[in-house]
Amino acid sequence: MTIPESHCASTGLLQNNRMNLDALYSELTLKTKAKLALVVLDGLGDLATKEQLYLTPLEAAATPNLDKLCKDSAQGRMIPAAPGITPGSGPGHLGLFGYDPLEFQVGRGVIEALGLGMELRHGDVAARAKFCTLDKKGIVIDRRAGRIPTETCEKLCALLAAKIKKLGDTVVIIKAGKEHRFVVVFRGSGLEGPLTDADPNREGFAIPTVHPRDVNNAGQKKMAALIADFYKAALPILANERPANGFLMRGIAHQPHIPLFEERYKLKAAALAVYPMYKGLAQLVGMKKIEGPATIAEQFERYLREHDHFDFFFIHYKYTDKAGEDGNFSAKKKAIEDFDAALPILLKKKPDVLAITGDHSTPVAIKGHSWHPQPVLLHSAFSGSDKLERFTETGANLGSLGVFEAKYLLRLMQANARMFDKFGA
Amino acid sequence: MTIPESHCASTGLLQNNRMNLDALYSELTLKTKAKLALVVLDGLGDLATKEQLYLTPLEAAATPNLDKLCKDSAQGRMIPAAPGITPGSGPGHLGLFGYDPLEFQVGRGVIEALGLGMELRHGDVAARAKFCTLDKKGIVIDRRAGRIPTETCEKLCALLAAKIKKLGDTVVIIKAGKEHRFVVVFRGSGLEGPLTDADPNREGFAIPTVHPRDVNNAGQKKMAALIADFYKAALPILANERPANGFLMRGIAHQPHIPLFEERYKLKAAALAVYPMYKGLAQLVGMKKIEGPATIAEQFERYLREHDHFDFFFIHYKYTDKAGEDGNFSAKKKAIEDFDAALPILLKKKPDVLAITGDHSTPVAIKGHSWHPQPVLLHSAFSGSDKLERFTETGANLGSLGVFEAKYLLRLMQANARMFDKFGA
Numbered sequence: 001m002t003i004p005e006s007h008c009a010s011t012g013l014l015q016n017n018r019m020n021l022d023a024l025y026s027e028l029t030l031k032t033k034a035k036l037a038l039v040v041l042d043g044l045g046d047l048a049t050k051e052q053l054y055l056t057p058l059e060a061a062a063t064p065n066l067d068k069l070c071k072d073s074a075q076g077r078m079i080p081a082a083p084g085i086t087p088g089s090g091p092g093h094l095g096l097f098g099y100d101p102l103e104f105q106v107g108r109g110v111i112e113a114l115g116l117g118m119e120l121r122h123g124d125v126a127a128r129a130k131f132c133t134l135d136k137k138g139i140v141i142d143r144r145a146g147r148i149p150t151e152t153c154e155k156l157c158a159l160l161a162a163k164i165k166k167l168g169d170t171v172v173i174i175k176a177g178k179e180h181r182f183v184v185v186f187r188g189s190g191l192e193g194p195l196t197d198a199d200p201n202r203e204g205f206a207i208p209t210v211h212p213r214d215v216n217n218a219g220q221k222k223m224a225a226l227i228a229d230f231y232k233a234a235l236p237i238l239a240n241e242r243p244a245n246g247f248l249m250r251g252i253a254h255q256p257h258i259p260l261f262e263e264r265y266k267l268k269a270a271a272l273a274v275y276p277m278y279k280g281l282a283q284l285v286g287m288k289k290i291e292g293p294a295t296i297a298e299q300f301e302r303y304l305r306e307h308d309h310f311d312f313f314f315i316h317y318k319y320t321d322k323a324g325e326d327g328n329f330s331a332k333k334k335a336i337e338d339f340d341a342a343l344p345i346l347l348k349k350k351p352d353v354l355a356i357t358g359d360h361s362t363p364v365a366i367k368g369h370s371w372h373p374q375p376v377l378l379h380s381a382f383s384g385s386d387k388l389e390r391f392t393e394t395g396a397n398l399g400s401l402g403v404f405e406a407k408y409l410l411r412l413m414q415a416n417a418r419m420f421d422k423f424g425a
Numbered sequence: 426m427t428i429p430e431s432h433c434a435s436t437g438l439l440q441n442n443r444m445n446l447d448a449l450y451s452e453l454t455l456k457t458k459a460k461l462a463l464v465v466l467d468g469l470g471d472l473a474t475k476e477q478l479y480l481t482p483l484e485a486a487a488t489p490n491l492d493k494l495c496k497d498s499a500q501g502r503m504i505p506a507a508p509g510i511t512p513g514s515g516p517g518h519l520g521l522f523g524y525d526p527l528e529f530q531v532g533r534g535v536i537e538a539l540g541l542g543m544e545l546r547h548g549d550v551a552a553r554a555k556f557c558t559l560d561k562k563g564i565v566i567d568r569r570a571g572r573i574p575t576e577t578c579e580k581l582c583a584l585l586a587a588k589i590k591k592l593g594d595t596v597v598i599i600k601a602g603k604e605h606r607f608v609v610v611f612r613g614s615g616l617e618g619p620l621t622d623a624d625p626n627r628e629g630f631a632i633p634t635v636h637p638r639d640v641n642n643a644g645q646k647k648m649a650a651l652i653a654d655f656y657k658a659a660l661p662i663l664a665n666e667r668p669a670n671g672f673l674m675r676g677i678a679h680q681p682h683i684p685l686f687e688e689r690y691k692l693k694a695a696a697l698a699v700y701p702m703y704k705g706l707a708q709l710v711g712m713k714k715i716e717g718p719a720t721i722a723e724q725f726e727r728y729l730r731e732h733d734h735f736d737f738f739f740i741h742y743k744y745t746d747k748a749g750e751d752g753n754f755s756a757k758k759k760a761i762e763d764f765d766a767a768l769p770i771l772l773k774k775k776p777d778v779l780a781i782t783g784d785h786s787t788p789v790a791i792k793g794h795s796w797h798p799q800p801v802l803l804h805s806a807f808s809g810s811d812k813l814e815r816f817t818e819t820g821a822n823l824g825s826l827g828v829f830e831a832k833y834l835l836r837l838m839q840a841n842a843r844m845f846d847k848f849g850a
Contacts (some may be wrong), residue, residue, distance in 0.1 A: 071610075084450075084836035085449070085450075086845060087847070088848060090849040102449065111850040363807075366807060371845070373825065395813055397824060403826070
């Protein structure tokens with residue numbers, strides 16, 4: 001987003017004369033009847049390594065249905081956020097949804113809350129929290145409280161939730177996560193983030209007081225005072241617990257102001273995701289969450305039923321990422337094959353524009369997210385054919401889409417849906 | 426160049442909400458024990474032409490050691506500065522060092538001074554100068570003074586240096602270059618560039634007076650006055666010389682404020698270069714210059730000895746560029762083969778991340794630097810394999826790195842060294 005000319009005119013400076021690209025896209029956008037589907041195999045991208053005989057899971061998998069699509073598709077590779085940057089699921093998906101992940105940043109508290117299935121409202125501030133162990137002087141001596149079992153975390157969160165329902169006029173919502181992790185949501189008026197962390201980041205130090213990131217922001221100042229009040233109320237409740245007699249708070253922020261998907265793209269969008277995190281990310285941009293389906297086959301079946309009710313479908317498949325995180329090559333290959341086996345269901349009502357990709361790579365060799373560009377397949381009556389026999393990382397290197405930033409995929413989908421008027425005469 | 430934050434701060438507006446990418450990289454950077462090596466074959470990139478049976482020197486060369494590396498490497502091509510722009514060595518190397526060459530510009534005077542092996546200090550202003558011939562009225566009648574021999578240039582510079590050691594409190598350092606070229610460095614307090622050139626750019630005009638580029642800059646004003654004083658002192662000394670009775674000055678500027686390499690990347694860096702220009706460019710960003718080695722084999726041997734003392738090694742090889750400048754295909758091919766023969770020395774202590782590339786292309790068919798993207802090979806345990814058998818321009822077109830701006834190579838090297846934390850949750 002550039003500064004409107006008028007804002008800088010008083011300083012005698014023009015930022016530059018370049019047209020704002022999002023504004024241009026908006027200006028050119030036409031409403032059509034096209035159906036678009038973005039199918040995300042989480043963490044799809046991988047590396048060819050000697051250990052796996054130089055095949056990626058996507059290359060090793062039998063994918064007859066993807067193969068059939070390839071002949072009439074374009075391919076390429078996408079940089080999720082910026083060269084060399086490994087994205088979390090938040091930035092990874094915001095990019096896929098067409099939002100620059102460096103411009104629209106979602107706090108970790110918000111992401112954690114979404115991941116736990118909490119429904120966030122506009123203006124809510126969320127923080128991720130972790131139980132820790134404090135010594136008598138309040139010094140953090142174990143930042144994870146010995147990784148207490150999830151049941152203990154749930155018990156302690158219930159205890160806190162029972163005693164702290166409100167702070168002043170602000171509602172406090174506490175929800176346990178896995179092991180020592182939990183989330184706190186503050187629902188009140190005039191609250192804003194981000195704040196600095198209540199976490200010394202190492203042991204041997206006291207929990208620092210939080211501060212506004214912008215000292216002139218009244219909402220942040222109010223929020224910082226609330227966090228202090230929350231500590232004042234919560235620490236005595238935990239005082240006699242062992243080992244979890246304290247807690248750290250990080251990523252304290254409100255939901256970012258994100259232009260709504262439907263307004264931005266003139267597309268009414270539905271999300272078919274199984275895991276709360278991805279439902280939450282879709283809701284963050286205003287997609288309609290469709291509950292029910294638990295498998296990819298069920299998600300595709302549901303797509304068929306909802307086909308006429310929406311213009312855009314985001315369909316999320318988690319198991320490729322899970323297998324990658326586990327470093328399990330054959331499980332990742334199998335997850336891709338399971339996906340491929342279900343694909344014909346979706347194709348019964350083939351979307352006018354179909355993109356199949358990942359939100360990032362999760363290479364088996366890395367056992368985690370990575371920065372490597374993920375492959376993307378784009379299929380429509382106007383995608384053209386890259387004359388590739390299969391959809392793979394190595395093949396995608398040769399595709400007509402090249403290597404590009406993921407935030408442009410949605411614009412390419414719109415173009416393939418003939419949603420853009422000509423620019424200039 | 427974006428508007429510095431401070432310029433817009435008074436309006437209470439940040440330029441946009443997009444995070445500054447360098448700030449993001451810095452925030453995510455972790456210190457690791459990885460060793461990184463950037464090996465630059467100057468002017469490596471070339472063109473396949475009919476005259477050379479459609480083989481580039483890199484394709485024609487026998488490179489068994491590079492070939493072996495390829496199998497487990499990623500490849501791509503890099504745009505040195507911007508599409509279609511032919512860079513000099515300065516912008517070419519700044520890009521390789523991870524600095525946007527359009528943001529961090531080094532004056533030609535500074536580059537020439539570095540090229541002559543002059544040690545510049547912070548605050549020094551350097552100008553490149555050329556002897557010329559003036560008529561009785563002071564009109565430039567030969568901008569190159571008949572390309573006087575280097576010995577004459579050295580004699581005249583010695584004459585000037587003997588008579589002009591200081592101007593006021595400013596030390597003046599004069600050093601001869603090749604033929605009619607020389608460099609003048611001004612070392613004093615409060616001096617700044619850039620200034621306009623003391624060069625009419627064509628014959629038939631007098632030498633113009635220099636002016637500050639920014640009329641409100643006191644350092645530039647002081648510097649412009651000094652240049653006038655320098656002419657006043659120097660011209661009478663040359664008055665009876667023929668044909669070099671005058672001189673032109675260009676690129677009058679101080680060293681740019683460049684964030685230091687070690688601070689920017691958390692990498693302690695050493696430069697193993699033979700030619701002064703590349704040592705100078707490395708020093709400009711704060712790398713430690715290692716003197717001694719005169720051949721690529723000696724440079725690699727020295728790398729082995731210095732391996733434990735630094736995190737990052739910049740190793741520069743000049744002869745590919747020289748051969749390209751000469752339009753000598755077989756010399757360029759030979760230079761590549763000599764390099765390849767020495768490569769096993771480096772690989773005795775294989776860096777965790779190894780990048781082999783050029784700073785630009787110097788095609789034999791062009792006999793000079795060019796804008797064509799140079800090929801790059803990136804090798805690490807996490808580079809993946811692009812399944813290419815050789816490192817060539819044509820092969821690099823098929824690689825997973827795509828075509829990208831050279832300034833991102835260093836970030837990709839950091840990513841491969843696992844130096845970046847995840848962005849977002």
